[in-house]
Amino acid sequence: MRDKQCTAExxxxxxxxxxxxxxxxxxxxxxxxxxVRAILRSPVKNLRVVSYGGPxxxxxxxxxxxxELVFGFVTLDxxxxxxxxxxxxxxxxxxxxxxxxxxxxxxLQAAAQRLPFLPIRAGLGSDVPRNDPALRTVRSxxxxxxxxxxxxxxELDVALVHLNRADNHGNARYLGPxxxxxxxxxxxxxxxxxSCERLVSTAELAEGPPQTLLCNRxxxxxxxxxxxxxxxxxxxxxxxxxxxxxxxxxxxPQNGLLSxxxxxxEQDYQAVVQEVS
Amino acid sequence: xxxxxxxxxxxxxxxxxxxxxxxxxxEILVSPMSTVALIGARxxxxxxxxxxxxxxxxxxxxxxxxxxxxxxxxxxxxxxxFRKVFELLAHGRRxxxxxxxxxxxxxxxxxxxxxxxSRPDRQLLGVRGSPGNTVNHRTSxxxxxxxxxxxxxxxxxxxxVGYDRATGSAGRFHDVYRVVSNLxxxxxxxxxxxxxxxxxxxxVELEEITESTGFPLHIGEFHTTPEPGPExxxxxxxRLDPKNLRDREVRA
Numbered sequence: 001m002r003d004k005q006c007t008a009e010x011x012x013x014x015x016x017x018x019x020x021x022x023x024x025x026x027x028x029x030x031x032x033x034x035x036v037r038a039i040l041r042s043p044v045k046n047l048r049v050v051s052y053g054g055p056x057x058x059x060x061x062x063x064x065x066x067x068e069l070v071f072g073f074v075t076l077d078x079x080x081x082x083x084x085x086x087x088x089x090x091x092x093x094x095x096x097x098x099x100x101x102x103x104x105x106x107x108l109q110a111a112a113q114r115l116p117f118l119p120i121r122a123g124l125g126s127d128v129p130r131n132d133p134a135l136r137t138v139r140s141x142x143x144x145x146x147x148x149x150x151x152x153x154x155e156l157d158v159a160l161v162h163l164n165r166a167d168n169h170g171n172a173r174y175l176g177p178x179x180x181x182x183x184x185x186x187x188x189x190x191x192x193x194x195s196c197e198r199l200v201s202t203a204e205l206a207e208g209p210p211q212t213l214l215c216n217r218x219x220x221x222x223x224x225x226x227x228x229x230x231x232x233x234x235x236x237x238x239x240x241x242x243x244x245x246x247x248x249x250x251x252x253p254q255n256g257l258l259s260x261x262x263x264x265x266e267q268d269y270q271a272v273v274q275e276v277s
Numbered sequence: 278x279x280x281x282x283x284x285x286x287x288x289x290x291x292x293x294x295x296x297x298x299x300x301x302x303x304e305i306l307v308s309p310m311s312t313v314a315l316i317g318a319r320x321x322x323x324x325x326x327x328x329x330x331x332x333x334x335x336x337x338x339x340x341x342x343x344x345x346x347x348x349x350x351x352x353x354x355x356x357x358x359f360r361k362v363f364e365l366l367a368h369g370r371r372x373x374x375x376x377x378x379x380x381x382x383x384x385x386x387x388x389x390x391x392x393x394x395s396r397p398d399r400q401l402l403g404v405r406g407s408p409g410n411t412v413n414h415r416t417s418x419x420x421x422x423x424x425x426x427x428x429x430x431x432x433x434x435x436x437x438v439g440y441d442r443a444t445g446s447a448g449r450f451h452d453v454y455r456v457v458s459n460l461x462x463x464x465x466x467x468x469x470x471x472x473x474x475x476x477x478x479x480x481v482e483l484e485e486i487t488e489s490t491g492f493p494l495h496i497g498e499f500h501t502t503p504e505p506g507p508e509x510x511x512x513x514x515x516r517l518d519p520k521n522l523r524d525r526e527v528r529a
Contacts, residue, residue: 073403121450180360
């Protein structure tokens with residue numbers, strides 16, 4: 001079977017200007033932050049980013065990599081608002097497609113199932129369709145005749161997710177309480193990359209409840225072993241969120257850390273981790 | 278008893294009012310999004326609505342009502358990751374109590390952005406689950422600082438759907454129930470589903486409420502919000518929130 005091991009740099013090199021990039025995790029939870037940092041260091045630009053947004057979005061915005069964001073929220077969980085995302089919206093007028101969270105789920109499901117859309121009630125009556133004029137409704141062909149929102153498929157060029165364990169063929173497992181939507185991100189994308197806390201043999205990976213084996217080999221093109229690869233977001237049960245570091249990130253526009261976090265090398269980042277912790 | 282009554286804090290009145298939001302809800306998931314509403318939901322479960330489902334804020338359903346701020350692992354009775362929350366809310370067996378940066382007289386709510394959506398003056402969370410919540414199941418709001426900035430003539434971005442926009446399929450399961458603020462309790466049973474005063478908290482004058490509201494509030498018959506009884510107060514103070522985190526959310 002194919003050995004899909006690769007490096008974060010090789011993953012970033014797969015991205016082309018203008019591509020649509022899906023990022024797994026949720027808010028400030030199990031985000032593929034090391035892969036995001038590799039993108040910050042790469043020359044790619046004009047990305048369309050699809051994310052249940054957290055600091056992944058803030059950093060990519062601050063680095064000027066984002067042309068458009070498709071999102072339902074951007075939050076750091078313990079800190080409600082991400083200041084780098086706020087700046088991108090308030091000062092730079094970052095273009096967004098702002099959807100209800102459940103619409104976002106439906107859009108990923110539609111792409112995963114190769115459907116053009118899925119009907120949903122969420123969004124009707126709200127300003128979501130007004131602020132995203134490309135959205136259309138669809139009428140039920142059955143007796144009820146209900147008119148529902150037709151959520152278009154969120155097709156991705158590349159998906160990045162971070163999981164607790166994986167083997168080198170692309171089988172991967174989450175160990176925390178929530179899979180989030182990482183399997184759907186992979187199914188919705190043409191190229192799929194998983195970073196993991198620990199690379200293990202297939203036999204070792206298979207130990208434990210089978211239902212937390214979230215990704216199988218057909219869903220993954222590359223595997224990167226990066227311990228603490230979700231830092232500073234949470235990666236339960238391997239580690240919790242680094243709240244101290246997140247506070248420093250949230251204060252980065254004022255505390256002088258912004259350039260080192262956004263455009264520094266991996267060594268710069270790790271040095272900041274040492275200083276802050 | 279009279280001595281104890283005078284010491285009931287505004288935050289405790291608000292907790293009691295939030296608990297009342299869930300009266301009659303039965304066996305559904307309740308999702309309070311802030312401290313006071315959370316204590317209210319837990320109080321309701323411990324007193325008059327024992328069948329309510331509560332989450333741990335992540336993917337767990339709580340088997341027992343924990344102490345607020347306690348970091349130890351709570352006992353759980355079930356699993357509800359985010360994807361299952363979307364299924365459950367579409368199924369309708371849920372009552373959410375969200376915050377609102379802005380709410381208008383028809384119950385439209387905004388947590389997305391202030392100003393023009395294309396380049397907001399103030400970027401907030403985004404619409405989050407508000408559009409889906411409000412068209413699928415009962416929704417209430419908790420606003421800890423009642424002011425003309427939060428109770429506005431028209432919200433800048435409609436995240437949560439109000440009565441004037443709940444038409445067609447958006448209206449089929451729409452049920453914006455009540456707003457609790459630090460000043461009073463409100464519903465949408467005024468003319469044309471406009472916001473109506475249900476009760477003013479003890480010590481709050483009607484004038485303070487109308488002056489703090491940026492639109493004409495429907496004032497019919499209203500009462501004084503009841504204080505939590507001795508049993509409820511005991512639960513709030515010793516069992517649910519012994520560190521008094523509720524006072525951080527509501528100015529005394």
